[in-house]
Amino acid sequence: MKFNFKIKIFISALRLYFQRIAFERNPKKHQQKMWRKVQRQVLTVSPFYKSFSDKDLIEFPIQEKKQFMKNFNVINTKGIDIKQAIDIATRSEKSRNFSPTINGLTVGLSTGTSGNKGLFLVSKQERAMWVALILQRIIGWKFRKRKIAFFLRANSNLYTSVQSKLLAFNFFDLLNPLDEHLSRIQKLQPNIIVGQPSLLVLLAEAQKKSVIKLNPEKIISVAEVLSPKDKEIIEGIFKIDVQQVYQCSEGMLGQSCKKGNIHLNEDGLIIEKQWIDKERFIPIITDLRRNIQPIIRYKMNDILHATNCSCGSKMLAISSIEGRMDDILIFQENKIIFPDFIRRAITGTNPKIDNYQLIRISDRKFNMFINPEKYWNQAKAAVLDVLSMKDVDDIDIIKISKIRHEKGTKFRRIHAKYN
Ligand SMILES: [Zn+2]
Structure with missing residues (x-):
């Protein structure tokens, strides 16, 4: 890691530290201050947002x-062409050589679940901020050498940015x-393992059978x-x-706390909630830390389960990411069944059930x-x-003997859409 980049990480970490304090002191005031800065410095250079950069967020x-992808060319502030x-x-991705840049910006594709991949574009500055976030809120600063095993569909120099004398990235x-x-x-023998739950479960099974013998100090679940x-x-x-990390091409959105809930990083995000029922909502996010590819009122495809957390943080707490909107079962007359009910029904049948899928x-x-x-x-x-509790009857369920999981993609236990 270059010295210059290290300085950038250090400055980002300091900035993060103070932003967090300012947020916990007065959330609204802190967000408003950051939002005005985004309006002034970022939106005025985005062709898409220029015309209403002085308007309120709600407009x-x-x-x-x-x-968002359709407007990619006019949203980004550097005139980068999506094609x-x-x-x-x-x-x-094809050559498995992961350090693509365009005009000095890191570019990468995110894993989409339904084939619609997202494209992300980050500057060196944003990359440093990402590393600082990861270090401060997930991995933790330690002055001894640690090895990270990072299981991913595709690497990126965004991820390898954490590589340093003290952190060996694998x-x-x-x-x-x-x-x-x-x-x-x-x-x-990594100190830290990062991967999607379906992979972590495979590692756990191998450990149980003594195929491997690992002693990690941290296990971090991502992607699924x-x-x-x-x-x-x-x-x-x-x-x-x-530990859980809520991360996607739209940024580092949140991570779990000591109490096991996930807090969304509201010291750098404005989260609007589109409620589906009393507890579940779809987040609409505005990222106050992105400059190259402004994320303004971006509606996610996730269903989050709101909760109260007693850990003391004022950042929005969710008890779980229940899945994507595509996992919701919708039947005639708008009868809706959330994936969580299906999951609980199946796993509640017998504690010995360790794998399942409903398609x-x-x-x-x-x-x-x-x-x-x-x-x-x-x-x-x-x-x-x-299903019948929701008056959905006449359902046919057929036994299959193999799960459906395309290698390198996110594993989904519930596929609610059919074509
Ligand atoms: Zn908490």
Whole structure:
């Protein structure tokens, strides 16, 4: 890591520290101050936002990923062309050589669940801020050498930015076979393991069978929904808490606290809530720390479960990320069933159920995988119960003997959409 970049990280860390204090003292005032700065310095140079940069946030259009990507060329403040950026990022993924830049900016693709990949564009300054956030809020500063095993679909020089004398970053390519990972991680003996829950569970199983013998001090779950069941399995075997990070191409949004809830980083984000019911909401985010690719009233595709946390932070607490909007089962007459009910129904059948998947194949037909298989009938009855409580009847569930998981993509237990 270059000296210059280290200085940038150090300054970002200081800035973060004071922003956090200012936020906890007076959340509204702090956010307003940062928002005005974004209006002045960022939005005036974005062709898309220039015309209403002096308006109140509430007057800005809400955009979802589709519109956001469509307007990419006019939203970003550096005049970067989306075709060119995607081309560079794709070529880098294909060659597995992950340091693509365009005009000095880091460019990367994020994992989309339904094929709609996002494109992110960050400056050196933003990269330093990201590293500072990771160090301060997730990994923690320590003055001894630590090794990180990072399981990812695609690496990026955003991630390798944390590489330094004290932190050795080891990228594990999710496209490689598991056996290879196991022998490599055994040799590495990482202090910190970062990966998606489906992968962490595989590591836990290998540890249980003594295929590997690891003693990590931190396990960090990213990318997929961490179900209570998976959390229990991983924590039970490695004997440490699993930390959760809520991160996507839209930025570092939050991380879990000592009490196990996830706090959204509101000292740098304005979160508007679109309520689905009394507890669940879809977040609309405005990122107060992004300059190159302004994120203003960006509607996420996630369902978050609001809660109160007793840890003392004023930053918005959520008990879980329940899944994506695509995981919600919607039947005729607008009967809606949240994925969490299905998950709880299946895992509640028997504590021995350690893997499952429900895939909708038509309006009233599903494929279901349950492991161990002997609990399949019980699980089926439990799912039908949940559905009939919502007056959804005449459902057909068919047994399948293999899960559906395309290598390198996020694993989803519930597929609610069919085509
Ligand atoms: Zn908390």
